Amino acid sequence: MINATILSSFTLSGLDDSTTKHRVTLFSLTLLCYSVILLVNGALIVTIILEEKLHEPMYIFVGNLCFNSLYGTAAFYPKFLFDLLSNTHVISYTACLLQVFVVYSYVTTDFSILALMAYDRYLAICRPLEYHSVMTKHNALLMVCFSRLLPLLCQTVVMIMTSKLELCGFNIEKLYCDNWSILKLSCNSITTNNIVGFIFIVLYFGHDLFIVCSYVQLVKSALKSREGRKKFMQTCVPHLLCLCNISVALLFDLMYARYGSSSISQSVKNFMAIQFLMIPPILNPIIYGLKLTQLRNSFLSLCMVNKR
Template identity: 75%
Template sequence: MMNATVLIAFSLSRLNDTTVNRLTLTSLTVLCFSVILLVNGALIVTIILDNNLHEPMYIFLCNLFINSLYGTAAFYPKFLFDLLSNTHVISYTGCLLQVLVIYSYAATDFSILAVMAYDRYVAICRPLEYQSVMTKQRAVWLACFSRLVPLFLQTIVIIMTLQVELCGSHIEKLYCENWSILKLSCNSITTHNVVGFIIILYYFGQVLYIICSYILLVKSALKSREGWRKFMQTCVPHLLCLLNVTVAMLFDVMYARYGSSSVSQSAKNFMAIQFLIIPPILNPIIYGLKLTQIRKSFLNLCRDDRQVKGLG
């Protein structure tokens, strides 16, 4: 019997199915990671450098883009290393660290979107109170809350996983995932399932809060042309991002729990990692294209940079 105290490494068995198209997959992975770094990094720099964007809504957006870099950094470098090597192994500590970062990344996305829903509710439904309610200090506190609570909850999950005795070391996925580790347990994992269910309910509650907020937002926005214009400009991107993240996470959860043997392995692999591909790319593009202020600031920074190079 093997337990958590003596297990030193896991093998990622699903990587064995990627050897045939390794060159193509490596090229696509490098391209995808580069695009994520570029689009998220560009908008983070734009928001930081432009004083006009130092407002609550853009602080939350910057937090969302930083979270994309945080989560994908736990997957892509290791995945690329595995594609270029013949041994698909990750240390026990490294595996749990990857679980912590990837899970907290996904959970933080929902928390940030919930905070952004509150910000938009105050801005549109209580516009006269917005400046006094949503101060920069409160925005920073909410941004910290959206990051620290998910990290705390996932730390509890990892601590519980550390106590599990394992009878195997083969994870049937492209990266470390807590459910895949728990399936290797020698004993009952009922307590872990209960805690996991409670955490899922917590984030389901956040999704319900966002939905209720937007029902109120739509009702308020319909009362005036200006309110509807503000809703379409600042809230529609938020809804698209929520849909993007939710669908991505549902794919991963459904695959992890109910993956069908009739689905090809390539499709399963994509379903398992698409929440690390689609939201980090689409979210900044959606906001960058839709929000006029960000788009103008980014273009102004690019124009100023070209002018500086021209003078040089």
Template identity: 70%
Template sequence: MYKTEFHRMTNVTAIPFFDLTGLSHMRQKLRVVLFSVTLLCYCVILLVNGVLIVTIIREKKLHKPMYFFLCNLCINSLYGTAAFYPKFLYDLLSNNHMISYVGCLLQVFVIYSYAATDFSILAVMAYDRYVAICRPLEYHSIMTKCRVVMLVAFSRLVPLFSQGTVLIMTSRLKLCGSYIHKLYCENWAILKLSCNSITTNNIVGFIFILFYFGHDIFIIVSYVQVIKLAFRSKDGKKKFTQTCVPHLLCLLNVSVALLFDLMYARYGTESMAQSVRNFMAIQFLMIPPLLNPIIYGLKLTNVRTNIFKYFTRKRML
């Protein structure tokens, strides 16, 4: 018995491909419709994020910390969605929903480092708003170019390190299956295929989840201080409405989307309709990248004005 079990474990072959089964029950006609909607959604994501990035880079008036952080947020949206949409669009028109082992791990790394980076950027933006409203006379001495570069580096490098750690731990597991019941590769789905214990992976995963949701607590505490001071004067109220409200809306947007995904990934039930499960799995790759730049583009007067000015100038030419 022991010999048989040892033989089975030591002969688990390396899995070259994973089979994504999220679309297996969808009819071909529905796939064509979904392809059109998804392509439109991705094009809008590219457009709205691209317009904000170009506007901030081109306009010297927007070369300020808050707008650099916003530009970083938009770049991160393009980074994360690039790991999902092209592959998903291909799968919608194909009967083969396979993805290579390396490609699957790369997709996990990019998508979840994107999600973690979103939280980091929003935390950095909250710190920037706290300094701007609560310590306005010290703002320029605190938010120096060096400090801005350090904050941007923090928002990018720490998520890469954390997700790199998770990826290395996942890559060392022996797998006893190749079917992932989602539209894309997801770390928890891979862990469920493991032949060995995943306790260590779970502990590390929960530590990183708590760390990034701890960013929410930091942001809330920062905004408690901001609100106390901002509502003491008309100028403070105006600044809060123009720069802080869109940030809070984006935070709510990202937090709710990711919370749904994490709860579904770990505690979701198979009795739930496949279409509902698919939507819950991809909403954090669809709603935040789509709405965040629109929220900022509409609410931030300087951004909105410069966007209109840029397109008006193009028409005149």
């Protein structure tokens, strides 16, 4: 039996021989992907900070969504890039738990922010007379803080429970550490961990239900006027695309982690495991940058000023 208190490291076995044969190509593509993530998210954050007219709740939420992408991907890409150039793929016990904490608090924070954005759009379109009294900058910042603190609290509970497990192995069959992979190494029953994990999964997929209910009201309201339809298409469609993006990617990962077939090739497994760290962080800022006219124009104006 290997006790978790004396276990010093895990081996990440997601990079098999067929993958490492193309390590230079994979390193180049991964570096390009991470550079794009840093560029597009950083550009939107800087634009929102510098442009005073963008200091409104909707844009504050968009900026927080972009910042969260930088936070989550920072836990994966630097380590993965290092592993692509290394012959040994080892991560310390503490670093592994930290990676799990950051990656999954990033995902759950995304759901919290998207729920806030749905509430913001509901007030703006369905209850416009109350919008400015309810959605003040102060209230928006409080909501942002809550959207970050609740996922951190939930993930702290999960990490404390995971850290108390006695482990009988050290091999994680993924490119990065995730909580389910650690639980499968436990020597004892993980029923309590599974129950708590299931509660948190239901809680955050419950955010999807809240958003869907909000959008039922939004659609009803938007159909009543041309202005409502225009506002819906401009600000709500990108939000729905981002929600579908992260929901499908995460559901894919969760379902595969628990029910995935061993007959699937390692390359397919790897893609399924990292898509929520690759696709949403790139697409979300691009979607908002293209669809939100004021944000796009402010970004282009800043670019023109810098060229001069």
